[in-house]
Amino acid sequence: xxxxxxxxxxxxxADVMAAPNLSVLQSTLVKQTKAFVCELCLQFYTFGWLxxxxxxxxxxxxxxxxxxxxxxIVMSPSGVQKERMLPEDMYVLSSDGSILxxxxxxxxxxxxxxxxxxxxxxxxxxxxxxxxxxxxSHGMESCIVTMIHSSSKEFRIRNMEMIKGIQGYSxxxxxxxxxxxxxxxxxQLVESLTEAIRSFPKTNAILVRRHGVxxxxxxxxSAKTQAECYHYLFAAAIKLHQLGLDHxx
Amino acid sequence: xxxxxxxxxxxxxADVMAAPNLSVLQSTLVKQTKAFVCELCLQFYTFGWLxxxxxxxxxxxxxxxxxxxxxxIVMSPSGVQKERMLPEDMYVLSSDGSILxxxxxxxxxxxxxxxxxxxxxxxxxxxxxxxxxxxxSHGMESCIVTMIHSSSKEFRIRNMEMIKGIQGYSxxxxxxxxxxxxxxxxxQLVESLTEAIRSFPKTNAILVRRHGVxxxxxxxxSAKTQAECYHYLFAAAIKLHQLGLDHxx
Amino acid sequence: xxxxxxxxxxxxxADVMAAPNLSVLQSTLVKQTKAFVCELCLQFYTFGWLxxxxxxxxxxxxxxxxxxxxxxIVMSPSGVQKERMLPEDMYVLSSDGSILxxxxxxxxxxxxxxxxxxxxxxxxxxxxxxxxxxxxSHGMESCIVTMIHSSSKEFRIRNMEMIKGIQGYSxxxxxxxxxxxxxxxxxQLVESLTEAIRSFPKTNAILVRRHGVxxxxxxxxSAKTQAECYHYLFAAAIKLHQLGLDHxx
Amino acid sequence: xxxxxxxxxxxxxADVMAAPNLSVLQSTLVKQTKAFVCELCLQFYTFGWLxxxxxxxxxxxxxxxxxxxxxxIVMSPSGVQKERMLPEDMYVLSSDGSILxxxxxxxxxxxxxxxxxxxxxxxxxxxxxxxxxxxxSHGMESCIVTMIHSSSKEFRIRNMEMIKGIQGYSxxxxxxxxxxxxxxxxxQLVESLTEAIRSFPKTNAILVRRHGVxxxxxxxxSAKTQAECYHYLFAAAIKLHQLGLDHxx
Numbered sequence: 001x002x003x004x005x006x007x008x009x010x011x012x013x014a015d016v017m018a019a020p021n022l023s024v025l026q027s028t029l030v031k032q033t034k035a036f037v038c039e040l041c042l043q044f045y046t047f048g049w050l051x052x053x054x055x056x057x058x059x060x061x062x063x064x065x066x067x068x069x070x071x072x073i074v075m076s077p078s079g080v081q082k083e084r085m086l087p088e089d090m091y092v093l094s095s096d097g098s099i100l101x102x103x104x105x106x107x108x109x110x111x112x113x114x115x116x117x118x119x120x121x122x123x124x125x126x127x128x129x130x131x132x133x134x135x136x137s138h139g140m141e142s143c144i145v146t147m148i149h150s151s152s153k154e155f156r157i158r159n160m161e162m163i164k165g166i167q168g169y170s171x172x173x174x175x176x177x178x179x180x181x182x183x184x185x186x187x188q189l190v191e192s193l194t195e196a197i198r199s200f201p202k203t204n205a206i207l208v209r210r211h212g213v214x215x216x217x218x219x220x221x222s223a224k225t226q227a228e229c230y231h232y233l234f235a236a237a238i239k240l241h242q243l244g245l246d247h248x249x
Numbered sequence: 250x251x252x253x254x255x256x257x258x259x260x261x262x263a264d265v266m267a268a269p270n271l272s273v274l275q276s277t278l279v280k281q282t283k284a285f286v287c288e289l290c291l292q293f294y295t296f297g298w299l300x301x302x303x304x305x306x307x308x309x310x311x312x313x314x315x316x317x318x319x320x321x322i323v324m325s326p327s328g329v330q331k332e333r334m335l336p337e338d339m340y341v342l343s344s345d346g347s348i349l350x351x352x353x354x355x356x357x358x359x360x361x362x363x364x365x366x367x368x369x370x371x372x373x374x375x376x377x378x379x380x381x382x383x384x385x386s387h388g389m390e391s392c393i394v395t396m397i398h399s400s401s402k403e404f405r406i407r408n409m410e411m412i413k414g415i416q417g418y419s420x421x422x423x424x425x426x427x428x429x430x431x432x433x434x435x436x437q438l439v440e441s442l443t444e445a446i447r448s449f450p451k452t453n454a455i456l457v458r459r460h461g462v463x464x465x466x467x468x469x470x471s472a473k474t475q476a477e478c479y480h481y482l483f484a485a486a487i488k489l490h491q492l493g494l495d496h497x498x
Numbered sequence: 499x500x501x502x503x504x505x506x507x508x509x510x511x512a513d514v515m516a517a518p519n520l521s522v523l524q525s526t527l528v529k530q531t532k533a534f535v536c537e538l539c540l541q542f543y544t545f546g547w548l549x550x551x552x553x554x555x556x557x558x559x560x561x562x563x564x565x566x567x568x569x570x571i572v573m574s575p576s577g578v579q580k581e582r583m584l585p586e587d588m589y590v591l592s593s594d595g596s597i598l599x600x601x602x603x604x605x606x607x608x609x610x611x612x613x614x615x616x617x618x619x620x621x622x623x624x625x626x627x628x629x630x631x632x633x634x635s636h637g638m639e640s641c642i643v644t645m646i647h648s649s650s651k652e653f654r655i656r657n658m659e660m661i662k663g664i665q666g667y668s669x670x671x672x673x674x675x676x677x678x679x680x681x682x683x684x685x686q687l688v689e690s691l692t693e694a695i696r697s698f699p700k701t702n703a704i705l706v707r708r709h710g711v712x713x714x715x716x717x718x719x720s721a722k723t724q725a726e727c728y729h730y731l732f733a734a735a736i737k738l739h740q741l742g743l744d745h746x747x
Numbered sequence: 748x749x750x751x752x753x754x755x756x757x758x759x760x761a762d763v764m765a766a767p768n769l770s771v772l773q774s775t776l777v778k779q780t781k782a783f784v785c786e787l788c789l790q791f792y793t794f795g796w797l798x799x800x801x802x803x804x805x806x807x808x809x810x811x812x813x814x815x816x817x818x819x820i821v822m823s824p825s826g827v828q829k830e831r832m833l834p835e836d837m838y839v840l841s842s843d844g845s846i847l848x849x850x851x852x853x854x855x856x857x858x859x860x861x862x863x864x865x866x867x868x869x870x871x872x873x874x875x876x877x878x879x880x881x882x883x884s885h886g887m888e889s890c891i892v893t894m895i896h897s898s899s900k901e902f903r904i905r906n907m908e909m910i911k912g913i914q915g916y917s918x919x920x921x922x923x924x925x926x927x928x929x930x931x932x933x934x935q936l937v938e939s940l941t942e943a944i945r946s947f948p949k950t951n952a953i954l955v956r957r958h959g960v961x962x963x964x965x966x967x968x969s970a971k972t973q974a975e976c977y978h979y980l981f982a983a984a985i986k987l988h989q990l991g992l993d994h995x996x
Contacts, residue, residue, distance in 0.1 A: 052474050054410070143485065162799060184413075236890065303727075392658070396743055431659055490741065680908055740990060
């Protein structure tokens, strides 16, 4: 499924498809995953990652016998206050990005549901990295850290214990996170994000200049743990810069 | 209703008027709106927006068949700890600003109820902008951001993703928020606030120097979402200024 | 009762006195006040005011027919984690500072109960200012603000809306808070605190250098509201100083 | 038990030993201690001390008739989100560091249990200082404070009230906390930590450069109280440094 199609689907309002999936969509596993996305969003909101309806979270519906690339996908809706979502507000997408379940329209003052604008980015990350969950945060540290060196294409930090929390790194390694430029809509980030992921095959995160960060992992646990470590490192880098210390040394 | 009248009414203690509204005042909708103002105030208090009894929130009682300019108005009381309010502590005003429901006097050490000092400002915003809710915050970022350039009449920021959260703006637009000078009482802000709203017809917020910010929206959702985006942008601007970076570029 | 006596009493462990007060000590009012001190301490702990067992809160047991100077006094214990206290951990003192109720000794790893080291200071404030409640905070902003101008005997700030939250001040007034020097124990602060209160008859707070602040009010509401305003102003002053702006202008 | 053995045991998955302890392992006291480690970890997580699965907590199972050096030890698992642990996730170790109770393996996406990497450090602190609890925090203030003077082997601060919260210190004493260099795994810190504890016999804490801090005390109350005071002092020192003030004077 191309980005364009995802983008089209995400603004559709009624084309539930794939009848064979109906019982699956009502399964306990799907319900639990939807509830869990809400729970994580509430927690991340308290961290300031999802302020003002910004940011988003997606998790795959894990089933041992289904390969990750074929698992259903839960995504949060767009433009919704992330600390007040209910499981029934969640979207469910097929593994190829078709919207299988559109949440019901809520009464005034809620707007008609719309799938997260990040859908094309999330689907691309799932495709390229076989991730089990992706977190998109607007945490202020992830935004500001891209502005300290405003023309740098990478954020670099080394010799910090918390680097150990990032998959594939020890505390003495240099952590490099690619920075891509912002665009008016998340969908327009797909091309540069794809390029960055291909250029940095080891990365688990992409910073977006003056915007925020995408972090992913094999599982929601890995995505969340790494997202916390990245935010810690971004905040520490800003603090060190403010103290006149170079965090890349 | 003039500002002077609102100010007079807000210090009255017993002139409940408009008998035909009595059943409406006890309706579930009014009760829900009162409860919801309390809930939002508790949340905003935890953000530091309503510290020390400062700040206030007002929401219109929405009914589909009543045009917004004729809807009842719920306001929080004045000088009350915003995280400890109960629905019965709320004021209800008619669409023209007459106080219809005065909360009962509470025992010692509570003072007799008084409608928020912001009533004249809130009513003026409702009149000029047909808003559904107004939030007045003392969040420190909204106070300090007016002091960085102490003679500037506007706060300006551009090229930040969170600008997209403000109605009518994309992330690459320059966001401009007018700053008016502070006055000993909120009622005395009405004239300069009116002028600022007329001079900046696109604005959804007015900063008050060394004081805080008023933010409004069509609905409580829009007001709250934008208030979170504004506070994020104010805090980011202060941080960037501290790092020697110019947020208006 | 002299400070020396209060200090002696506060380290006593069993001399419950004044049999006629026994039923009063078990009254609902006393129980409610004890519960309320715990509730406020938990809230203030989340603000960082009572970190590491530091700081303390005292409230008078209000009864309409008893003049404030004769009301019973509830105080929190010394060296106890303020977010984990129960009503039965509270001390009750007579209006002259005699300990009427000593909380029971708790099992390991709790230490034997001891009345707050602030008792002499609290009693002196009650005596000099007829307060209904006193809050002693170690909030970092109250500590750091005394260190910016390390030889200044006063903290000064003006032209901030939050000054309006301090009793007797409008937003354009200059707020002055006396700073006294720290001493190894709170009891040793009584003399300089007394002098500062007498020199600044309008003040509702005393800063202690490199330590924290005492704030009081007619009622717990007034003490808490003002404590929040003072902490806001201290934090703003530090931020402004950091931005190269003079908060006393 | 040597560090090497602890390290080996901590990666074992099934060698529950010491049958005579079985009833003890299921005792109310052990259950309570396990529940309490979870409760403290949740609290410390909200402080930012245990972000991204970092940091750890251990408490001895107190029994009046058993000398502290023979008491059972509860430790949290490694690489687990500290705010989401349950009592059954805890490890129980004998006083000599043998693992007596391995928590059950949880389903996907949880990894097989592993005892905290800090086990060798925790056991060494228990051995050298007869502590009742040890807290390992990644609180950002404890990390950054070691980087201000990047070659200093000690953190020094004096004349702060919160120093009084550290066992053996008054507010006018100079507090000295040794700083050791970081290593790829916590186990490799044992040697330098041992040396630092011996060189600073009065210390209740060891800072680890670019990493965090270990704090201990006779009881969990003492460890927690001191950990809060240390974090307050680290944060104050950073703030003072930023304001151009020397915290060691």
